[in-house]
Amino acid sequence: MSPISNNxxxxxRERSQTGPRHERYMNTRRKRHRRQAVRSFIxxxxxxxxxxxxxxxxxxxxxxxxxxxxxxxxxxxxEQKLGDAPAAVFVITQDxxxxxxxxxxxxxxxxxxxxxxxxxxxxxxxxxxxxxxGRFANKLLVLIDGRSVYTPLFSGVYWNVQDTLLEDVDRIExxxxxxATLWGANAVNGVINIITKEASNTQNGIITADAGNELxxxxxxxxxxxxxxxxxxxxxxxxxxxxxxTDAAGNKAYDGWAATRGGFRVDGTSSPDDSYTLQGDIYRGxxxxxxxxxxxxxxxxxxxxxxxxxxxxxLLGRWNHAFSKSKTSVQFYSDRTVTAANRLLIDHQSxxxxxxxxxxxxxxxxxxxxxxxxxxxxxxxxxxNVVSLNPNRRRWDLFSGFTQDxxxxxxxxxxxxxxxxxEHNAFTGVEIQPNARVAWTMNPKHSAWASISRAVRTPxxxxxxxxxxxxxxxxxQATLGLPLVAAVLGNHNFKAENMIAYEAGYRxxxxxxxxxxxxxxxxxxSNLLSAEPQSPFLEVTPSPVHLTMPLLAGxxxxxxxxGAELFGEWKATSKWKVSGSYSLLRxxxxxxxxxxxxxxxxxAGASPRHQFYFRSSLDLPKKFEQDVTLRYVDALHGLAVPSxxxxxxxxxxxxxxxxxxxxxxxxxxxxxxxxxxPDFINTWPTQVKRTFRATVTWKF
Amino acid sequence: xxxxxxRLALAATFLIFGLQARAQNFDAAGSSEYLVKAxxxxxxxxxxxxxxxxxxxxxxxxxxxVLGSDSFATTLERVVDGKKIELRPFTVKRLKSAKDSKDxxxxxxxxxxxxxxxxxxxxxxxxxxxxxxxxxxxxxSKQGGIINFVLEDSKVRFEVNVDAAKHxxxxxxxxxxxxxxxxxxxxxxx
Numbered sequence: 094m095s096p097i098s099n100n101x102x103x104x105x106r107e108r109s110q111t112g113p114r115h116e117r118y119m120n121t122r123r124k125r126h127r128r129q130a131v132r133s134f135i136x137x138x139x140x141x142x143x144x145x146x147x148x149x150x151x152x153x154x155x156x157x158x159x160x161x162x163x164x165x166x167x168x169x170x171x172e173q174k175l176g177d178a179p180a181a182v183f184v185i186t187q188d189x190x191x192x193x194x195x196x197x198x199x200x201x202x203x204x205x206x207x208x209x210x211x212x213x214x215x216x217x218x219x220x221x222x223x224x225x226x227g228r229f230a231n232k233l234l235v236l237i238d239g240r241s242v243y244t245p246l247f248s249g250v251y252w253n254v255q256d257t258l259l260e261d262v263d264r265i266e267x268x269x270x271x272x273a274t275l276w277g278a279n280a281v282n283g284v285i286n287i288i289t290k291e292a293s294n295t296q297n298g299i300i301t302a303d304a305g306n307e308l309x310x311x312x313x314x315x316x317x318x319x320x321x322x323x324x325x326x327x328x329x330x331x332x333x334x335x336x337x338x339t340d341a342a343g344n345k346a347y348d349g350w351a352a353t354r355g356g357f358r359v360d361g362t363s364s365p366d367d368s369y370t371l372q373g374d375i376y377r378g379x380x381x382x383x384x385x386x387x388x389x390x391x392x393x394x395x396x397x398x399x400x401x402x403x404x405x406x407x408l409l410g411r412w413n414h415a416f417s418k419s420k421t422s423v424q425f426y427s428d429r430t431v432t433a434a435n436r437l438l439i440d441h442q443s444x445x446x447x448x449x450x451x452x453x454x455x456x457x458x459x460x461x462x463x464x465x466x467x468x469x470x471x472x473x474x475x476x477x478n479v480v481s482l483n484p485n486r487r488r489w490d491l492f493s494g495f496t497q498d499x500x501x502x503x504x505x506x507x508x509x510x511x512x513x514x515x516e517h518n519a520f521t522g523v524e525i526q527p528n529a530r531v532a533w534t535m536n537p538k539h540s541a542w543a544s545i546s547r548a549v550r551t552p553x554x555x556x557x558x559x560x561x562x563x564x565x566x567x568x569x570q571a572t573l574g575l576p577l578v579a580a581v582l583g584n585h586n587f588k589a590e591n592m593i594a595y596e597a598g599y600r601x602x603x604x605x606x607x608x609x610x611x612x613x614x615x616x617x618x619s620n621l622l623s624a625e626p627q628s629p630f631l632e633v634t635p636s637p638v639h640l641t642m643p644l645l646a647g648x649x650x651x652x653x654x655x656g657a658e659l660f661g662e663w664k665a666t667s668k669w670k671v672s673g674s675y676s677l678l679r680x681x682x683x684x685x686x687x688x689x690x691x692x693x694x695x696x697a698g699a700s701p702r703h704q705f706y707f708r709s710s711l712d713l714p715k716k717f718e719q720d721v722t723l724r725y726v727d728a729l730h731g732l733a734v735p736s737x738x739x740x741x742x743x744x745x746x747x748x749x750x751x752x753x754x755x756x757x758x759x760x761x762x763x764x765x766x767x768x769x770x771p772d773f774i775n776t777w778p779t780q781v782k783r784t785f786r787a788t789v790t791w792k793f
Numbered sequence: 794x795x796x797x798x799x800r801l802a803l804a805a806t807f808l809i810f811g812l813q814a815r816a817q818n819f820d821a822a823g824s825s826e827y828l829v830k831a832x833x834x835x836x837x838x839x840x841x842x843x844x845x846x847x848x849x850x851x852x853x854x855x856x857x858x859v860l861g862s863d864s865f866a867t868t869l870e871r872v873v874d875g876k877k878i879e880l881r882p883f884t885v886k887r888l889k890s891a892k893d894s895k896d897x898x899x900x901x902x903x904x905x906x907x908x909x910x911x912x913x914x915x916x917x918x919x920x921x922x923x924x925x926x927x928x929x930x931x932x933x934s935k936q937g938g939i940i941n942f943v944l945e946d947s948k949v950r951f952e953v954n955v956d957a958a959k960h961x962x963x964x965x966x967x968x969x970x971x972x973x974x975x976x977x978x979x980x981x982x983x
Binding site: 545 | 812828829831832833835836872876891914920929931935943944945948949950969972976978
């Protein structure tokens with residue numbers, strides 16, 4: 094037995110970081126129709142609005158030198174990918190990030206429909222897709238440049254550890270719904286791919302600095318260069334320090350956050366058929382929290398200020414080779430992280446992962462891919478009286494393989510993708526995760542897709558081996574005069590959680606300036622985690638003698654979720670773009686009839702039923718930019734978190750092409766609001782304040 | 794219960810499919826990247842000299858083949874519509890597959906990234922002809938392609954393989970070369 098909570102990232106790819114499987118997933122139909130509208134901003138060329146289809150600017154009148162200075166919006170971005178993938182896909186581009194008020198990855202994710210992002214305190218986040226949100230949300234797979242950052246300890250993400258220089262992010266691709274066939278177990282409700290630029294696209298230098306009332310100070314620097322003819326590199330470093338936020342009464346909280354990191358990336362071609370990437374990061378940081386923990390002596394809990402820190406590093410290499418009718422890639426990475434919530438738990442974790450993939454073009458319009466992967470995970474836990482794992486150290490393996498075939502029917506109007514992942518994990522053995530997807534392009538303006546897929550979430554190490562003393566009740570007659578400890582226990586018989594997802598979507602692109610899509614889903618879950626009470630027993634350690642009520646991890650919850658996400662974008666003029674989204678989520682999760690679970694709360698209470706998002710991006714005269722975002726998040730009834738609106742605004746100014754100033758304000762509507770309340774580990778939630786910051790970016 | 798769900802899902806799928814609108818003409822306009830690339834291609838036509846025997850008359854059109862992107866073809870058509878280089882107008886041809894490049898009678902051929910897996914095949918087919926090959930595939934010019942677009946910091950740049958141009962009998966003006974990154978055919982390339 095041994096746990097594996099995540100699975101190989103499937104992001105191998107030639108030249109850049111999105112794997113061929115990934116690429117295929119994202120743009121199944123790229124060959125036939127590139128469907129982009131004229132992007133609204135065409136540099137110096139298009140100072141006048143493009144109002145009709147006939148009204149294309151006369152680029153033949155522009156000199157080559159000027160053409161070379163035009164900043165273009167890339168073809169391979171949102172429209173094209175969205176237009177073709179048989180899945181609910183959304184792309185956050187570098188420009189979206191730059192023009193938002195976001196300075197962290199979680200903040201940037203708020204732009205995506207169907208994603209729930211809630212800040213618990215300054216350094217903690219609850220992020221999920223299509224329900225089941227929490228600090229330890231475990232149904233979302235997150236990758237940075239093909240490296241999984243999903244921790245096997247609790248099957249979630251340490252969001253306070255993940256970061257990079259945001260200016261180097263090329264795009265964030267978000268898939269709502271299962272991606273298990275390509276990405277493997279735990280890509281249940283969604284996959285987030287954070288993709289940085291290739292080194293050849295970051296050949297200049299950048300220095301950025303921010304200061305504000307909450308983001309006290311932040312600075313980053315990057316430079317790039319070239320070795321020989323065909324090898325590009327860049328290196329970056331970054332530092333930030335967030336001031337503490339406030340508690341509900343407006344008093345200063347204890348939730349500061351600071352980190353330093355640095356990294357590099359090298360991309361090169363060693364022959365026309367071979368390309369490689371080598372990249373790595375190191376980081377170190379600290380964070381504060383106020384923690385309430387159960388205690389074995391009166392008053393049976395203690396509240397204290399806990400200081401945590403984290404450090405680690407990773408190294409990834411990828412090699413792509415093209416044959417005449419096929420392509421292969423091999424990717425290897427290692428990732429070591431130490432996260433120390435000092436008085437609670439210290440987790441040392443090392444992961445080694447290797448992946449191979451082979452894409453074969455069997456015939457025109459028929460592409461077959463297969464791949465193999467292996468991952469070794471090793472951890473060492475320093476326990477506390479509250480959380481412990483047995484054994485303290487563990488190493489476990491994951492073997493995986495997948496096949497997928499994609500072919501066109503009826504003159505390629507209908508595109509079918511079928512495939513399956515097969516993997517063997519140390520906890521639950523073999524898991525099979527098939528999917529079938531169909532995309533139908535009725536004409537270049539209308540397309541529809543539908544899919545059926547199965548995904549599993551394999552057990553986390555905690556679900557196998559943990560003991561969490563969740564609460565201690567004072568002695569009473571009912572407890573024979575002894576303190577009663579409620580202990581959540583891992584279970585070696587814990588099975589994988591299952592989901593069958595039925596999805597369908599429709600995309601429409603009626604004019605060059607307007608596009609919209611809708612995605613709907615019905616997810617049916619079984620074997621979800623429950624906490625099954627067992628017979629109480631006496632324990633003598635730690636003293637005093639106490640009665641322990643075990644709550645054993647079980648698989649006795651089931652149910653379904655359904656909902657829809659709508660997204661629309663209108664490029665009103667070449668200088669003004671508006672977009673909006675609405676997300677609906679209904680959850681109906683219940684205990685099995687034979688479950689004795691009395692403690693698990695209804696997950697529906699931790700996810701908003703309605704969310705909407707509206708954004709306006711306007712280019713003003715004299716090189717000013719104005720961006721406004723309005724967000725609504727419905728109440729979280731299970732956590733007593735009221736609904737809220739949040740208004741963010743940004744003004745940017747680029748007096749020259751090298752320098753950019755911006756001022757941004759967040760949560761301009763209210764002084765402060767609560768967004769979430771923690772689960773499992775009782776850290777004090779803090780308020781999200783009205784914040785301001787100023788940023789300067791200098792390129793050289 | 795499962796079967797019922799499946800049936801419902803299928804029914805919903807067909808319902809959504811049923812909503813299809815009537816086929817309409819696609820008014821592709823291309824992204825700004827393609828617009829700018831179209832501008833470059835027009836300039837290439839101006840700054841490249843084909844062997845004397847290529848054109849039979851002074852008014853014969855310059856034929857540009859586009860492989861792998863209808864929307865680029867549409868953008869390019871709009872850009873070069875009504876334009877002439879000396880007396881030559883332009884014709885844009887959409888190629889369905891790499892094989893078509895042989896019989897296209899093109900003077901220039903653009904291979905969009907979607908067809909990049911076939912760029913090698915195209916180069917083989919066009920060996921010994923005077924077609925100006927243009928792509929947007931990393932490594933294309935090293936592979937023996939003549940011009941390759943690259944994006945650097947969101948700006949369009951291009952590489953020129955001078956040897957490949959010479960082999961094709963094309964004379965590229967020094968003005969164009971002065972803006973290009975000069976690339977040589979990689980010896981290991983087939």
